[in-house]
Amino acid sequence: MGDFMQWDEDVCIVSGDNRDWQDGDEPRTVIELWCRSRAGHSTLLLVNGLSPYVEISDPSTDESSSGSNLSLGRVAETNGVRGEPEPSGMKLSTMDGRVRPHYRVHVRGTTKVRGVRKALSEFGWTVTSADILFVQRLLLDLDLGPHIRASGEVLWAGERAPDEAKTPENTDVGIAEERILSAGGSGVYPLDMVVSCDISGLSRTEPFPAPFVTMSFDLETSIENNTILCAAAVVDRAGERREYPIVGAETEILEKLTEVVRSEDPDFITGYNIDNFDLPRMEERSEYIDTESEMDRATLLGWGRVPINQAETKRGWRRPGRIFPNREQNRVWTIKGRIPLDAWWQARQTLRPQRESLRYVSQLLWPDDEEMQKMDIDASKMDEEWADRPDEVLEYCVRDTVLPLDILEKMKSIPRKEALASVSLTTVDVAATSTTSRWIDSLVIRLADRSGVAVPNTNQGPRKQDKIAGGYVHEVNPGVEPWVVVLDFKSMYPSIMISNNICSTTLVRDGSEDDSHSTSPVTNTRYASREERLGLVPQLLQGLMDSRDRHKAALAKANEEGDEAEAFLQDQLQYAVKILMNSFYGVFASNFYRFTHPSLGASITEWARHNIKEIISKVEDDGDDVVYSDTDSIFVIAPVGAAPMNKPSGGEELERWEDARRATLEFGESLAERFTREGAELEFETALSSFFSHGAKKRYVGRVVWPREEMLIRGYEVRRTDTFQLLSDTMTQMFEMILDGNETGAVDMTKSVIDRVRARDVETSQLVISRSCKGKWNSKKEEWDFSVYKNEDGLPYVRAAKQRIEAGLQFTPGMKVGYIISEPEEGQKKQKKLAVKAWLVDEIGGDPPEYDTEYYAGRLAKSLGRVTEAFGWDEKNLLKGNRQSNLFDF
DNA sequence: AGATTCGCCTAG
DNA sequence: TAAGCTAGGCGAATCT
Structure with missing residues (x-):
């Protein structure tokens, strides 16, 4: 027997799986980790030493119980169970808020988990930690992330393996295969190296960019x-x-x-x-x-x-x-x-x-x-x-x-996935292809295991339940408002979760009342104080907030030192932390998540509505006008007196404009200072020299003068992917003019665009509308099936999708389908539906279809008319086609 | 013509 | 089955 080559190196785990195998008579489970090393070669790690397990508790017991009423002996004799259950201490159940003794039950292979879980449930046990993938279990138990240091024995070294890792034995396919099989592997994997190691050979390292x-x-x-x-x-x-x-x-x-x-x-x-x-x-x-x-x-x-x-x-x-x-x-x-x-x-x-x-x-x-x-x-x-x-x-x-x-x-898709894996402590494939609840699982379960909290299984079954109430949105009046400050709460939902200690481990379920509790403002939902029990989620969120600050500091430092690679890495990491923090509320407000409770999501938004409304009414009590607010933001008119909205080029007027800007900034800062309190930081976000809305929520425009100069557009067609380019461009131009106070010019410009459309003086590609279209492949009929829609032929984009398919082009469920509204042909004139022509020019070239001038003139007039109506020019006026908008037009 | 329904997309 | 959330605007078709 030749020598084994000992090896250690830094790798990033791409993905993992597990494999049950027999070590003589002993059933074992090996974990396979597919990795890319820092040096660039690929490595398969075969990790032995961990065996699958579930946890059980007897629901009839509680904190004072010294044992269980159900038979542990019977558990040991259950098919698939390995050895005796081991006490794993007192744990909190988030299902009922009770603490009781728990036991760890080892299982003879991952394929037996399902059966053991079922059998033990039938005996009356509450089974927890029973739906966690074994690879994930390795990362949880050893507290690993994707970037690890691994040391073990090289069983196989292929061509691209480092020369110093090669020995006569590990480069011989026959010998290598035999060694791999006896380490639980399946044969010579198609990677540069195969390394066998024990769980003691793995440890977490600092993140590095893996050369995937x-x-x-x-x-x-x-x-x-x-x-x-x-x-x-x-x-x-x-x-x-x-x-x-x-x-x-x-x-x-x-x-x-x-x-x-x-x-x-x-x-x-x-x-x-x-x-x-x-x-x-x-x-x-x-x-x-x-x-x-x-x-x-x-x-x-x-x-x-x-x-x-x-x-x-x-x-x-x-x-x-x-x-x-x-x-x-x-x-x-x-x-x-x-x-x-x-x-x-x-x-x-x-x-x-x-x-x-x-x-x-x-x-x-x-x-x-x-x-x-x-x-x-x-x-x-x-x-x-x-x-x-x-x-x-x-x-x-x-x-x-x-x-x-x-x-x-x-x-930068791949570095982003890697950064997300790094901050959520998952393998890269989970970050890349899995969903928010898996990322959050990785952090929450890890902490639960270390905090004496049992890990319930994911809730199964169809969702029922009423929806919880969401954020508050303030009514907005039509028209232009000069000099407005925008403030918003920094990470509002995470902050609320932290400051009120909101977590399924802290929710007071027994009706008890104590002054130390954090009590929600309307429904009086109660959470234990941090001193009594710090919630898992608040603890994690605080950690994430702190780590984001650290990455931002490291980013600034790297930029200062001109270290581009490090700056890029830190920027990816801070961004990934932000994404992850913002995912918590959604997951905890969902009704399937393992650590959720209907009260959690509802209390978060309840506090949010309360906080923002309280600020609105205080600002108004001071005599200032709140023009808009959505969930965590507030738009307030700055009391600056009469000053020009659009920046004059010079002279006294410019000075007045600059004074107004200065006064606005001071006002914004004073509001931020006044309303910020511990755990609820109100930030002065932007200063606007003018703000406009036509009077619909979630649709507004502003000219930003601080911290940079730009136009801010929210909600309007300009932001949407299902309008046509000409509408989007015209509206942008119109907003520029309106914010400068040039309302007549805006109307004239719009009218001239409508005239051009009528004269067929625009490129058809400017008129393509596109929307996502669902669909299922019916393999029996060998055709696409659009029956998810109540009235499939009533939807323009479905009709366009059918034309695409007819033309021999690809269709993918969920894809955006482009189309033009064309003049109805003779036979169709009676039809009430629009005449749709799929837009295929991007893919197969050729002549564009003729467009329906009146339809597009009408769409422009309708969307732009909603805006101009705020100062007296409605849709009909725009369609009149009279370009000179002087007094006689009224 | 106005109301209702469906479905997409966006703000946060 | 697998699964972050709610609030809100608006276009098109269809109903009354």
Whole structure:
């Protein structure tokens, strides 16, 4: 037996899984951690030493009980239980607010947990901590985050492994495989290294930017028969890109693509719309191609980061082999050990583009780069294109794999996920593809385990329950108001949770009343004082607030020292903390979360409404006017006397303007100071030289003069992705003029735009409207199903989606569908519905459809008329088309 | 013509 | 099933 190579290094955990195995007679569970090292190679860690467990308590016991009334012996004899239950001390149950003795019950493998949980519940035990993934359990129990130091023995060292890690044994596939199997692994994993370690070999490290490897891919497929015509992949390894154009028979294409995945070993897999197009298509084609066995199919689609062997390819009970990409119940795709990250979805979430085609998004990001937006292949006629000019199609395919990498890079998607993983202490895949409740679980359960609080299971079943009341929104009057200050509460909901100690562990449930309690203003919901018991959530939120301050300080320091990399890292971290803090309220106001109670969310908003209303009435008592308020903000007119709203270019007028600005700032600061108290910091956010609303809540505009000069627009069409560009641009221009006091000019400008529309003097692309459209694939009928809608053909965007599909273009549930309202054709004139024409120019070029001039003139007049009506010009007036708005128009 | 319903999108 | 929340505006179709 040769020597084992001892090894330790810093890695970032991409993803994890667990594997039950037999160590002789002993059932064991090993945790597999797929990691990227700080130095750049990939490492699979096989971690042994932790066994799955659940916790139990006897509901008939309480704080004074020395044992349980139910039989612990019977627990030990239950099928799947390992050994005797161990007392784990007195714990608080957040289900009933009682403290009672708890026991830890070890289970013989993760697959037995479900059965043990069921059996013990039937005996009358309350079972807790029973729905936590075993990988998550490792991070919780060892208090790890994604960035760890790992030390163990190198079982396998592949080509890209550091030379100093290599020995004759660990570079020999046969020997390595044997050693991996006896450490609980499944074979030689397709990573640079496989390292075996014990839980004692893992410890948390400071976050560092891991040099992840990303692969982007794209398929071109036949519209006639769905076959794959060609494919491309590009791999980004520390900024170095390698392109793989792939042609050949369909089987060959799939094999080559799979070979790229297995040899390049990427952590992230991206592409444009891979979730809904490329991955499902590959699954379908690989199943269609007649293979002898799942082992054979693995050569076509074995993208999972596991060895290709019988165990990994075999379909288990309700579970396909780990070797294949898999989509559970039509939801997100999982690829074991890797992270599928669809560039389409990321772009949509981050950029909120008006349209979502790859072409449109590229143009948005790189308006000057023609090469990136070039579209010389008609995707709706792919079969002909492929027959006529395969080289160009392949080139087009390669370009469409490069763009998603550039898009992710531009949006900093991957560093953001890594930062979120770091602050929420989860693996990177959980941060990237999971949901807010999982991030919060990671922090809350960790603290609960250390604080003697039992961890209940996630609430199952359909949601019923009444909605809780939300924030307060103040009425707003139509018109312009000069010189307004905007103040808002800093992190309002988190602050309320902290200062009132709101948590399921502190909620007073027994009706007791004590002066020390924190009592909500209207419903008198009570929470224990911090001194009596500091809530888990307030404790976590305070920690997050402090850590955000630390990251911000580190960011400032790094900027000062010119350390760009460090500044970037700290900025990502502080931003991730902000996101995470703001997620708490939503999760705790939901009704499925394990640590929630209907009172929690309701008390938070109750305090919020109380606080803001109290300030409004105090400000008004002082004689100042509150013009608007939404949830945590308040807009107050600054008493500055008569001063010009728009900045004069010089002279005495400019001085008066500057005096007004100075007085406004002083007023804002004085309000902030006056109303800030412990745990409720009211910040002076912005000063406006003018504020306008047409009188609807959540829709307003302001000219900001402090802390920077800009226009602030909220709610209006300008902000929305479902209006057309011309409306958005015209409205922006109109607001500029209104805020300068030039109301007549605004009306004239608007009228002239309406005239131009009527004269067909605008580009049709300025008139595209787009909205998200749902839909389900009906695999029996082989068609898209829009029956989620009560009246599918009554919705313009659904009609447009159907036209898209008809034209042979892709449709993805949830995608934004663009369309134009056109003149109704002769036969349709009687119809009351709008004549919709799908906008396909972005994808297949060609002539745009003719637009309906009266419809667009009407839409402009309606939206802009709502605004101008505030000073006497209504929709009808705008439509009159009389450009000179002088006195005679009235 | 006004009211009602559905559905999307935004503010916070 | 898996799942952050509520308040609010408005367009289009449809009903009265």
